[in-house]
Amino acid sequence: MIEHPPDGVERRPATAASRILLGGPVALVTTHDRGADNVLPVAWHTPLSAEPPLVGVALHQTRHSLELIRASEQFALNIPARPLLHLVQYLGTYSGEELDKFDATQLETFTATHIDAPLLKGCVAWVECELQEVLPFGDHELCIALAVAVHVDERSFGERWLLGAEETRPLHFLGGNEYAALDAAIEARLPQDFESPSNVLADRIAEELELTEEARERREERLGEIEREIEAGNVVDLADLEDEALPPLDLSTGVIIGEPPVLEEQ
Numbered sequence: 589m590i591e592h593p594p595d596g597v598e599r600r601p602a603t604a605a606s607r608i609l610l611g612g613p614v615a616l617v618t619t620h621d622r623g624a625d626n627v628l629p630v631a632w633h634t635p636l637s638a639e640p641p642l643v644g645v646a647l648h649q650t651r652h653s654l655e656l657i658r659a660s661e662q663f664a665l666n667i668p669a670r671p672l673l674h675l676v677q678y679l680g681t682y683s684g685e686e687l688d689k690f691d692a693t694q695l696e697t698f699t700a701t702h703i704d705a706p707l708l709k710g711c712v713a714w715v716e717c718e719l720q721e722v723l724p725f726g727d728h729e730l731c732i733a734l735a736v737a738v739h740v741d742e743r744s745f746g747e748r749w750l751l752g753a754e755e756t757r758p759l760h761f762l763g764g765n766e767y768a769a770l771d772a773a774i775e776a777r778l779p780q781d782f783e784s785p786s787n788v789l790a791d792r793i794a795e796e797l798e799l800t801e802e803a804r805e806r807r808e809e810r811l812g813e814i815e816r817e818i819e820a821g822n823v824v825d826l827a828d829l830e831d832e833a834l835p836p837l838d839l840s841t842g843v844i845i846g847e848p849p850v851l852e853e854q
């Protein structure tokens with residue numbers, strides 16, 4: 589018997605699979621070959637093995653960086669954070685074949701410990717890689733490499749991404765020119781041995797839904813208050829609003845103090 593999908597589920601072209609799987613931190617791949625450096629952003633990268641530490645980066649056959657990686661058999665993954673948002677997009681818009689991106693952006697670098705490719709200042713983690721093999725998959729080539737050295741900015745990364753101040757968090761590519769930053773770590777709990785998994789897990793799903801609904805209601809309440817204060821021409825402090833909380837408010841009548849998080853969108 590055919591079980592139909594739940595309401596709200598729609599079919600998409602199979603090509604949407606890659607965008608659905610996007611999510612890891614964007615990496616800037618730096619390369620060096622015969623005196624020239626290049627850099628491109630990638631979102632299609634993945635860990636492949638823990639021991640030895642292998643990573644894979646899928647590069648379209650037309651990328652200039654692919655040529656440099658094949659020739660030098662090395663590259664570095666540099667993980668940019670929020671302040672490099674616009675730079676990342678720029679570096680992904682031009683090819684090193686047409687433009688010296690280091691010259692154009694005056695990117696500052698420091699020396700890697702094991703490879704010749706430069707490491708980018710302003711990033712928050714770095715993985716130095718030695719190429720093992722290149723495997724063709726459709727229109728991309730998977731560059732499989734051994735991680736030979738890793739460096740992290742301790743404000744950004746401890747045993748995991750710390751998700752502290754916004755400027756220390758990595759960028760995650762959504763597609764087009766849109767990115768996201770992770771919000772906060774949330775902890776998952778397992779049922780105890782004596783508990784029935786299906787009951788406990790169903791309860792936890794309901795609990796999580798309630799928590800997210802409660803948070804939304806609290807935000808809506810607070811925004812309602814703010815709108816009323818603004819209409820009355822009162823002093824409004826926007827400093828305690830979370831990023832996603834700011835709706836299209838008409839701020840022209842009230843007296844605003846505090847830093848509204850996304851004012852430029854208004």
Ligand SMILES: Cc1cc2nc3c(=O)[nH]c(=O)nc-3n(C[C@H](O)[C@H](O)[C@H](O)COP(=O)(O)O)c2cc1C
Pocket residue numbers: 614626627628629630631632633646647648650651652653654676677679680681682683684685761
């Ligand atoms: C955020 C972002 C992620 C990208 N991810 C990839 C990727 O994983 N693989 C790829 O081949 N191109 C990717 N691109 C496109 C290349 O970065 C872009 O074509 C770049 O200009 C190629 O530079 P190059 O020719 O100097 O190597 C991405 C672009 C952006 C903006």
